[in-house]
Amino acid sequence: MNSQSLKPRREQDAPIYLQLYRRYRDAIADGKLRPGDRVPSVRSLASELNLARGTVELAYQTLTSEGYFLTRGPAGTFVSPRLESLGESRHKSAIRRSATKAKPQPHSLVAEPLPFQLGLPALDAFPHKTWARLAGRGLRNLRSAAMAYPDPTGYEPLRRAIAIYLGISRGIECSHEEVFVTIGYRGALDLVCRTLLQAGDIGWHEDPGYIFARQFLESAGMCLEPVPVDEEGLNVDIGQRRAPHARFVVVTPTHQSPTGVALSLPRRLALLEWARDRRAWIVEDDYDSEFRYHGRPLPALKSLDRDGRVLYTGTFSKVLFPGLRLAYLVVPKSQVGRFIAKANQLPGPGSILPQATVADFMEQGHFARHLRKMRLLYATRRGYLVDALTQAFGSHLQVQPQAGGIHVLANLTSRRDDKALAYAAQSRGLAVQALSDWQTHKTPQKGLLMGFTNISEPEMARTLTRQLMKATEKN
Ligand SMILES: Cc1ncc(COP(=O)(O)O)c(C=O)c1O
Incomplete structure (x- = not known):
């Protein structure tokens, strides 16, 4: 071609x-x-x-x-x-x-999820009937107010529902005026970049970290400083040494993406202190905090923010489905005016119809029910995969005991090259990813990342694990 x-x-x-x-x-x-x-x-x-x-x-x-x-x-x-x-x-x-x-x-x-595909919720467990009913009713009741040009900050009932949900489940006290609905997480990053940052600004980025955020920020002209992640999350001391004058940091404190560790309390406090002293911004990406299988859920970093430095983002991609393309941003009270002014210049989060369906889904209690159901289901499906990996690979793989999230990280205990293993698996149609591919700097840490949400039976986990073994045995 x-x-x-x-x-x-x-x-x-x-x-x-x-x-x-x-x-x-x-x-x-x-x-x-x-x-x-x-x-x-x-x-x-x-x-x-x-x-x-x-x-x-x-x-x-x-x-x-x-x-x-x-x-x-x-x-x-x-x-x-x-x-x-x-x-x-x-x-x-x-x-x-x-x-x-x-x-x-x-x-x-x-159309079908690939085996081990990362980042997808359980597509077979979505409550299609309820969703279709709410969406249909929304369409039938479309009033003229909803047919006019929509609010570029998002549909107000949805912003109210999000504010209530965040207060209850994430310890974030905010009003709907601080909530902006966006097209996916990148829509939230875009709004932050356009409102608070300038091309050439330096920002800390977790290493390893979420590839799409890194690419988006670079394409928006930001200069990223990779900051290593260890068992306590982002290493704030190293960030301060390497780029003390950074204007912002993007961080996944609840389940670090992709390692799954939580940012420790001392590091949270150190990060907030640094942001306060340097007048830097913290973008908190709370993409899958809803899924935690043991221990108490950690409150969001934003709930500790006394100085108005944290911009909090959440997404409906993991708790509902990514095709919706709906996420949200909660900005500090002091910045609401600037964000509204910028949002008014931009296309906004699109049609109000899906936003209205999500608002109804939340207000009528379906959302809380769906989350409860998914938490149990994912704990079970995670167990299927971990058991199958342990049986098949024994001590060659060490599954990290992450308390939450929707993928597992299995570290390699030998010197095998995780990229070679992942490429071999991918060539057999298994969407396993190498931890090294999520890193900017080389580290001794090697591992395989695997989604488990669509592994619906123990037998399916065993079959896929056997395929993974076969695909990787020569590497
Ligand atoms: C680390 C991280 N942040 C955010 C998101 C959400 O992105 P979006 O809202 O564009 O689906 C994801 C999705 O996979 C993610 O892995």
């Missing part, structure tokens, strides 16, 4: 990386790219199309995380062979569909 046919157009509305992502997706659905085909490296495509490397990298990361691409380290990046194993007939029918329809529907290629 000719690389020039991938070239995005600057005059189009969609961001360049998204255009590139879509061109690849369409090329796969159209059969122009086949499972196993090699794609150009980020560097060579960026230079050929005259694009920034970060832009191509972001498109490739998205394609990889959605299962279209597979990275094999130095061997390069390929169209995932897993698309083939989803069924030749399915692939062909996607191609046939694309021949008869003006617009192919390539998402159908990867």
